[in-house]
Amino acid sequence: MAGEPILQTHTLGKLFRARLNPTRQRWAVRNLSLEVRRGDVFGFLGPNGAGKSTTIRMLLSLIDPTEGDVFLFGHSLRRERQKALRSIGGIVEKPDFYLYLSAHKNLEIVGALNGGSTSKRIFEVLELVGLEQRAFDKVKTYSHGMKQRLGIAQALLSHPELVILDEPTNGLDPQGMKEVRDLILHLAHDQKKTIFLSSHLLGEVEMVANRMAIINNGELASQGEVTKLLDEGEKYVVIKGRPVAKLRSLLSRQKLVKKTVEKNDAFHVTMGFADIPALNKILVRGGISVEALIPRRSLEDFFLSITEQQSKR
Amino acid sequence: MGRLIYYELIKTFLKKRTYIGFAIVLLIVPLIEIAMKLEGGRFLQLSMRSLQQDFFFVGNLFNGWLVSYNMMNSLWVHIPLLISFVAGDMLAGEATAGTYRLILIRPVSRSKILLSKYVSTLLYTLIFILFLAALSVGLALPLLGRGDLIVLTRGILVIPESDVAWRFVLAYLLAAWMMLTIASLAFFFSSFVENAIGPIVGTMGVIIIFTVIMVIPVELFEIIRPYLFTHYTNIWQLVFHDPVPWLEVVKSASVLGAYSLGLVLAAWLVFLKKDILS
Numbered sequence: 166m167a168g169e170p171i172l173q174t175h176t177l178g179k180l181f182r183a184r185l186n187p188t189r190q191r192w193a194v195r196n197l198s199l200e201v202r203r204g205d206v207f208g209f210l211g212p213n214g215a216g217k218s219t220t221i222r223m224l225l226s227l228i229d230p231t232e233g234d235v236f237l238f239g240h241s242l243r244r245e246r247q248k249a250l251r252s253i254g255g256i257v258e259k260p261d262f263y264l265y266l267s268a269h270k271n272l273e274i275v276g277a278l279n280g281g282s283t284s285k286r287i288f289e290v291l292e293l294v295g296l297e298q299r300a301f302d303k304v305k306t307y308s309h310g311m312k313q314r315l316g317i318a319q320a321l322l323s324h325p326e327l328v329i330l331d332e333p334t335n336g337l338d339p340q341g342m343k344e345v346r347d348l349i350l351h352l353a354h355d356q357k358k359t360i361f362l363s364s365h366l367l368g369e370v371e372m373v374a375n376r377m378a379i380i381n382n383g384e385l386a387s388q389g390e391v392t393k394l395l396d397e398g399e400k401y402v403v404i405k406g407r408p409v410a411k412l413r414s415l416l417s418r419q420k421l422v423k424k425t426v427e428k429n430d431a432f433h434v435t436m437g438f439a440d441i442p443a444l445n446k447i448l449v450r451g452g453i454s455v456e457a458l459i460p461r462r463s464l465e466d467f468f469l470s471i472t473e474q475q476s477k478r
Numbered sequence: 479m480g481r482l483i484y485y486e487l488i489k490t491f492l493k494k495r496t497y498i499g500f501a502i503v504l505l506i507v508p509l510i511e512i513a514m515k516l517e518g519g520r521f522l523q524l525s526m527r528s529l530q531q532d533f534f535f536v537g538n539l540f541n542g543w544l545v546s547y548n549m550m551n552s553l554w555v556h557i558p559l560l561i562s563f564v565a566g567d568m569l570a571g572e573a574t575a576g577t578y579r580l581i582l583i584r585p586v587s588r589s590k591i592l593l594s595k596y597v598s599t600l601l602y603t604l605i606f607i608l609f610l611a612a613l614s615v616g617l618a619l620p621l622l623g624r625g626d627l628i629v630l631t632r633g634i635l636v637i638p639e640s641d642v643a644w645r646f647v648l649a650y651l652l653a654a655w656m657m658l659t660i661a662s663l664a665f666f667f668s669s670f671v672e673n674a675i676g677p678i679v680g681t682m683g684v685i686i687i688f689t690v691i692m693v694i695p696v697e698l699f700e701i702i703r704p705y706l707f708t709h710y711t712n713i714w715q716l717v718f719h720d721p722v723p724w725l726e727v728v729k730s731a732s733v734l735g736a737y738s739l740g741l742v743l744a745a746w747l748v749f750l751k752k753d754i755l756s
Contacts, residue, residue, distance in 0.1 A: 225583040227754035250585040257583065261576030265493060271580075274489070277481045278584035278591075319580065 171327055171359060172201035172224070177233035179219050193219040194383045197233070201327070201361055201376070206353045208374030208391065209363040210468055216383035217363045218258055221331045224361075225255050237327070254325035256333060260316025264305035268296060268315050271304060272322055279323035290318040294348065310341040317348060328352060329361040334369060342369070349373050367468045379468060402441060404432045405457040406448060415451045419444065431457070482586070482594035490598050495567065499560035499606055507549065507613045514545045515621055541625035542618035543642050549614050550649065550714065557610070558685055559678070561657050562664035564602055566677025568595045569668040569749065573756040582754055592749050596665060596742055603661045607654040615646060629718045637720065645722075649714040652731065656714065659707050659734045660685070662741035669745035672756050707737045 177197040183189035194216040201207045211217045222228040224235055226242055226249075235242040240249035262271045269287055276282025291297040294314035299307070307315065313333060320328050330349070334342040350373055352358040364370050370377060371391065378388040387394060406412045409430065416425050416432055421444050424435040436444065438460050448455050490496055569592075572578045581591060627642045629635040637645065663684060667677035688708035691699045703709050710730040716723055 222754065227579065227582055229751065229753060247585040247587065250583065253583075255583055257579040259576070261579060263489060263575065263577060266489070270488070270492075274485045275580065275584070277485050278581055278586050280585070281481065 168202045168204065170200050171203050171238050172199065172207075172361065173236040174199045174220075174224070175233050175236070177220070177223060177235065178231050179216075179223060179228060180231040192383050194223070194380075197380070197383075197385050199378055199385070199388065201359060203326070203359055204353075204357065205376050206349065206360045206362060206374045208370030208377035209361060209380065210367060210370055210377060211363075211365065211380040213365055215380045217365075217380060218331060219383075220380065221255070221257055221329060221361075221363055224329060225253070225257060226250065227257065252326040253329065254320035254323060254327075255329035255331070256316040256320050257329075257331050259332075259335060260312055260319070262304045262312065262315065262319075265303060267301045267303055268307070268318075269300045271315070272319055275319045275322055282322055286322065290321050291315075293321065294318045295344075309336050310338070313337060313341070313345065317345070321352070325358070327359045327361065329363075331363045332365070333362070334364070334366060342366075346373060400438055401433045401435045401461055402438070402444075403457065403459040403461055404434055404448075404455070405430060406453040406455045408453075411451070412448070412453050415448060415453065419447065421447075433461075479590060479594065482590060483597050486594045486598035487601065490564065490568075490602055493567075496564055496602070499563060500609060502556075502560060503606075503610050503613060507610070508617060510549055510552075511545055511614075511618050511621055540622070541627075542615065542620070542622040543625065543627040543639070543646070545622055546615045546618045546646065547627060547629065547718070549618075550653070554653070554711070557607075557657060558660040559682060561603055561606065561661050562678045562681040563674075564606075565599045565661035565664035566668045566681060567674040568599050568665055569745070570671050570674045570677055571668075573672040573754075574674060576756055578754045578756060588750055589746065592669075592746055596662075596745075599661050599665055600658060603657050604654050607650055607657055611646070611650040627718075631715065631718070635718070635720055637718065645717045648717045652717065652727070653714040655731055656711050656734055659737045659741075662738040662745075666741040666745045666748075669748040670752065707734060710734050 174197055177199075178195045179193045181191050181193055197216075197220060199209075199220075209217055209220070219228060223230050224237075224242075226246055230243075235249070237249040238252055242249045262268075263274070266274075268291065269284070272282065272287045272290070276287065288297055288300065291300050294317050296311060296314055296318065299311070304312065304315065313336070317330070317333065320330065333349070334345045337345065346369060349360055349362065353360050353373070360373075362370060362374060374391050376389065377391050377394065379386040404412070404416070412432065413425075413427070416422055416434060421440045422434050422436050426433040426435075434444075441458065441460060445455060445458055572581065582588065624639055626639050627637040627645075629637065660681065664677045664681040667680040668674070671677060671680075685708065688706045691706060692703060692708050710733050713727065713730040713734065716727050716730065
């Protein structure tokens with residue numbers, strides 16, 4: 166059923182204690198409640214060290230939560246681990262393999278742990294990520310990008326309904342990043358997979374996700390539909406024009422403009438996007454040579470504002 | 479479960495480090511046996527000079543059986559190191575390579591994964607000891623000939639050749655059983671560290687400490703000695719006594735088995751609760 170929650174975390178938390186001095190402790194994740202619905206491309210955002218990887222390790226049972234629980238397809242990860250993990254594939258941080266074995270043999274091993282995979286299926290997933298020609302080469306001969314793609318192949322091997330990808334474009338060149346992004350969209354739209362995508366590359370999430378959560382300092386900062394979350398933020402327009410002094414003067418007198426911040430040779434003008442054509446007309450009539458007029462409401466701004474707010478607390 | 483064990487064996491036996499032990503044995507055993515062939519007769523004469531004043535020895539006492547027996551005596555110091563090299567890597571190697579993240583997110587219980595790795599360790603140990611046995615005896619007999627086996631432990635025992643082969647088979651099986659305890663110790667250390675050096679150092683450290691306790695004549699140490707597995711590591715030598723002290727063999731094997739079981743259970747408890755941070 167489309168839209169039903171298939172991944173939920175209830176007040177999930179992880180406390181790390183120093184081995185030799187248990188009084189030294191730190192909550193890596195705390196009170197985290199997430200909900201991912203079937204069909205979502207769910208962006209999981211946070212700056213480095215926010216607790217994204219710890220969360221993903223808890224989702225995939227690599228780390229035992231200190232508090233709370235994870236529910237996958239309605240099964241508690243604490244009580245029904247095997248059932249909960251049956252329909253899930255994932256990459257946690259950088260994909261590592263048995264370097265002295267071939268990609269095919271690595272996938273055979275992964276398949277055996279999933280209950281068995283045929284060679285045909287192994288070649289299907291290798292073909293999907295463009296590695297079928299290198300199937301029997303040792304993984305140690307692979308480039309970083311190829312390993313990353315092999316990571317996605319192993320995540321897809323057992324026909325999972327939910328694919329958890331932790332920073333899948335990390336370390337890739339722009340072309341490699343685009344290929345992975347396209348693959349994610351293909352999986353979501355053509356193969357109807359639900360994707361849980363962790364990233365600190367905000368533009369990447371903005372391009373592929375329909376829902377998202379932002380985590381900072383181990384705590385949930387925000388969660389919801391990407392479009393709604395974006396609407397909640399302040400919109401602004403980047404304006405460039407000449408002469409600068411006249412532009413500054415004109416903007417300061419406009420009623421359409423709520424706030425103006427000068428940054429380098431541009432003005433960040435807070436205003437309604439619907440008023441952009443009217444402002445443009447005023448500027449041109451006022452003798453301004455308008456070089457750029459760009460409406461901005463990117464996820465990055467939202468992300469930065471949220472994380473900055475959290476850091477100040 | 480069979481499939482998991484199969485792939486653990488694939489991982490173990492396609493790894494280069496697995497063959498380091500085999501390569502060393504392949505080098506050292508022929509080296510010793512050839513040296514024995516060239517110099518060994520003189521060595522035997524020297525070691526038995528005092529005995530020859532009271533006894534009259536006939537037949538070929540310097541033979542393949544004697545050299546194999548002496549080699550078993552000398553190699554047991556080094557074999558634990560070679561065993562721990564692989565056994566210590568079983569779990570820690572996954573942490574080092576980052577492949578815990580590949581295998582522990584699957585719908586298979588950690589207990590099954592641990593068991594498949596332990597069975598793989600057991601099979602490696604057995605294969606390694608059998609390889610040592612086959613090479614040692616298989617090379618020594620054609621090279622140095624056959625004959626009765628003279629054993630100098632608590633006295634002189636000459637075992638007729640017809641009575642020797644089964645003792646060697648049993649000695650090597652008991653040696654493999656003893657080595658499994660060493661492998662279990664390395665496996666245990668392997669369960670809670672992130673690299674394979676730790677288990678090797680840990681295992682050898684424990685063996686050295688226990689051995690020191692075994693040899694220092696202190697009353698307190700005498701009390702604890704029966705509880706140390708090193709007290710039973712000479713189990714294989716028991717089958718070269720006449721008659722074989724079966725009760726002692728069974729007792730030693732039981733203690734070593736209990737140690738192995740205890741260590742693998744401890745590894746299991748650590749592994750079940752282990753947070754994978756590598």
